[in-house]
Amino acid sequence: MPMEITIPQTDVSDETVALSKWLVADGAKVEKGQVILAFEASKAAVELEAPEAGFLRIGAAEGSTVAVGAIVAWLAATETELPKPPGSDAPAAAASSGNVRASKKALELAAQHGIDLATLGIPGIITEKHVQAAIDRPAAGRATHPPVQHAKGEPRAVTEEPAGPAKTTEVTRVQAAVARQVLHSVQTRAHAFVLGRYEVDATQQWIERTLEQKKIMVPFGDIVVFHVARVLRQLPRFNACLLGDVIHEYEQVNVAFTVDIAGRLYTPVIHDADKLTLEQVSQQMQRRKMEILRGAPGGKSLQGGTFTVSTLDTPSLLYQLPIINRSQGAVLGVGARMREFVPGENDAPRIAHMAGVCLSYDHCLLNGSDAAKFLSAIGERLSHDPETPDTAPV
Numbered sequence: 001m002p003m004e005i006t007i008p009q010t011d012v013s014d015e016t017v018a019l020s021k022w023l024v025a026d027g028a029k030v031e032k033g034q035v036i037l038a039f040e041a042s043k044a045a046v047e048l049e050a051p052e053a054g055f056l057r058i059g060a061a062e063g064s065t066v067a068v069g070a071i072v073a074w075l076a077a078t079e080t081e082l083p084k085p086p087g088s089d090a091p092a093a094a095a096s097s098g099n100v101r102a103s104k105k106a107l108e109l110a111a112q113h114g115i116d117l118a119t120l121g122i123p124g125i126i127t128e129k130h131v132q133a134a135i136d137r138p139a140a141g142r143a144t145h146p147p148v149q150h151a152k153g154e155p156r157a158v159t160e161e162p163a164g165p166a167k168t169t170e171v172t173r174v175q176a177a178v179a180r181q182v183l184h185s186v187q188t189r190a191h192a193f194v195l196g197r198y199e200v201d202a203t204q205q206w207i208e209r210t211l212e213q214k215k216i217m218v219p220f221g222d223i224v225v226f227h228v229a230r231v232l233r234q235l236p237r238f239n240a241c242l243l244g245d246v247i248h249e250y251e252q253v254n255v256a257f258t259v260d261i262a263g264r265l266y267t268p269v270i271h272d273a274d275k276l277t278l279e280q281v282s283q284q285m286q287r288r289k290m291e292i293l294r295g296a297p298g299g300k301s302l303q304g305g306t307f308t309v310s311t312l313d314t315p316s317l318l319y320q321l322p323i324i325n326r327s328q329g330a331v332l333g334v335g336a337r338m339r340e341f342v343p344g345e346n347d348a349p350r351i352a353h354m355a356g357v358c359l360s361y362d363h364c365l366l367n368g369s370d371a372a373k374f375l376s377a378i379g380e381r382l383s384h385d386p387e388t389p390d391t392a393p394v
Helices: 104-113 128-144 173-188 201-214 220-234 278-293 368-382
Strands: 003-006 016-022 035-040 045-049 054-058 065-067 071-076 095-097 100-102 191-199 240-243 246-249 255-257 259-261 264-266 307-311 330-343 349-362
Touching (some): 035 071, 100 104, 191 368, 201 220, 220 278, 220 307, 220 330, 259 278, 330 368
Parallel strands (some): 307 330
Antiparallel strands (some): 003 071, 016 065, 035 045, 240 246, 330 349
8 A cells, every 4th residue: 555645744833835846756766765855844945755665656746835744645665556646636735624725723723613614715725824814803803903983883894004005025934934923922922021231251252262272163142052051951940831821841951043044034953952062052053054054954953942042143232122932931132242341440441241131031931030040140151251160061
């Protein structure tokens, strides 16, 4: 019996992916582990490998959008066992409800709320986002746009329109995915913020000394990730999230960090970061960035983050107030380092490197004293050489 090949879940927010290119011909023989398909998820270009050796029957066309979990091909031990080639009207892209194509999540949500998907009038694959919009539409309309009374006293829905002539551009899959996650976080997390400014001369001098002696540049953001991983082990409530009325404290310390390339925001992850040396953390961070620049970050490298560090190293921007990521309880925003006059010996002014940091945290999970303790621990570590005993790997 032919083996079904389906689209894997590479990101928790993805319901659909775009098939970029089949790398083997229909009916060809492939080997186990051979890359057969490239597809575009919201945060990565992903390569799909053949799970076994055999003959391949392609069931979905290049350029099509298919649901996560959809069958896109089959593998058979012999050519005679291959299913017949699908017709031009058989996309094998998504689960169906009558004549409607929809993702599994969309079907489940529609069933829960008694929504007939055929009435939505959406071409292509209906996603969970479409169904949720249909559920929220009346409430959203009242909350966001107060009804306008026309001549007969009946409310008329108000829709948003551009203020004037404008050039239009479709958002990318990455932008759309980030927008959905940010909106979800803002709506479901009680965001609170604590800001601090810390002298980081010792860290800055270590960076310059390392560059001079070892010819290796360790960015400031890499050092922050290194310190954050150790503080998370000391304060495990920050390595957690609140889902409903249940607190989930993660067993691993997986620190995500932001990478903004060509308007696309990625959050690659350093797994078990608390068990790595500073050099190992920096090497992995640079490797993740290069994978993204090449357009082929591994699926696992973008998954499993338990805390995020967002670095905005733009001169004169001292603070940023980041939004908490999905399935996390806090995020640390790091601004640029600036040279400032500070009181020195006998209150004589001296110049020091200062860094502004902001901790955004879920106030339903953590309180202000917790946040102050976390931020103070980060500031204390940044004020010392990162290779001193106090900051050495645990």
